[in-house]
Amino acid sequence: xxxxxxxxxxxxxxxxxxxxxxxxxxxxxxxxxxxxxxxxxxxxxxxxxxxxxxxxxxxxxxxxxxxxxxxxxxxxxxxxxxxxxxxxxxxxxxxxxxxxxxxxxxxxxxxxxxxxxxxxxxxxxxxxxxxxxxxxxxxxxxxxxxxxxxxxxxxxxxxxxxxxxxxxxxxxxxxxxxxxxxxxxxxxxxxxxxxxxxxxxx
Numbered sequence: 127x128x129x130x131x132x133x134x135x136x137x138x139x140x141x142x143x144x145x146x147x148x149x150x151x152x153x154x155x156x157x158x159x160x161x162x163x164x165x166x167x168x169x170x171x172x173x174x175x176x177x178x179x180x181x182x183x184x185x186x187x188x189x190x191x192x193x194x195x196x197x198x199x200x201x202x203x204x205x206x207x208x209x210x211x212x213x214x215x216x217x218x219x220x221x222x223x224x225x226x227x228x229x230x231x232x233x234x235x236x237x238x239x240x241x242x243x244x245x246x247x248x249x250x251x252x253x254x255x256x257x258x259x260x261x262x263x264x265x266x267x268x269x270x271x272x273x274x275x276x277x278x279x280x281x282x283x284x285x286x287x288x289x290x291x292x293x294x295x296x297x298x299x300x301x302x303x304x305x306x307x308x309x310x311x312x313x314x315x316x317x318x319x320x321x322x323x324x325x326x327x328x
Contacts, residue, residue: 127189129270131277134175134182134196141184141193142175143167149260152299161228165235169242170258173214174198179206181285183277185261185270194265197274199257199292201285203245215242245295248317252324253289255282266302272310275325283327293324 134142146167150156156166174180179202185195200206219239227233245256257278261270282292294312296303298321312323 127187129194129265129273130186130188131183131274132186134184134198136175138182138184138193138196139167139172139175142171142182142196142198145193145196145260145262146171148262152297153266153303154263156231159229159231162222162226162232162235165222165232168218169235169238171196171198171260173206173210174200174258177206177214178209181278181281183274183281185265185274187265195259195261195270195274197257197259197278199255199278201282201287202254203250203256204254207242207244211242215239246315246318246322248315249293249295249322249324251289252293252315253287253291253326255285255287255289255292257292257294259294271306275310279325279327287327289326290328291324291326293322295322297321 143164147157147163148155150166151159157163174182179200180198181201182196182198184193186192187194222236222239224233224236224240227236259271259274293315307323312325314320315322315324
């Protein structure tokens, strides 16, 4: 099988949203957990092809031309948070009030839209850039995650990132993801829970 990586565009939004949903339950599908399946993607994937300071790449199965994964992020997390708080989260919070929710996971995401978390100061001190990465379960453990991380790092090296690194926060239930990040050189960030991990470019 052959795979390729390219920059994401807004035309990839449906695919990004789908991959996000199919990996949103600690790396497994969250399809059955949502009446509003678009919610995970609206928080963790779609903004990264819509908002300032962001970047995004998609992983393609060349045999079908389908998007099977993505790696996305922001070069300046605080500016991303500031802009999203003003322009991105408020209309979504209005569209998805928690009163609409029947399923607990929908309620969780809807409440998050009302009051979005921000990165710990320790993460920002480590580096201003952050990322999210997801690959469909059927394509995991084939070295594709490493290829996507390498692509993102090479891109970010040319962006003068303060801190010369990148960090991520992961679902603490996802043991396989933790093992992957450990293996490729991510380290826990001092002063925050160990599901926050960072990688220095050097």
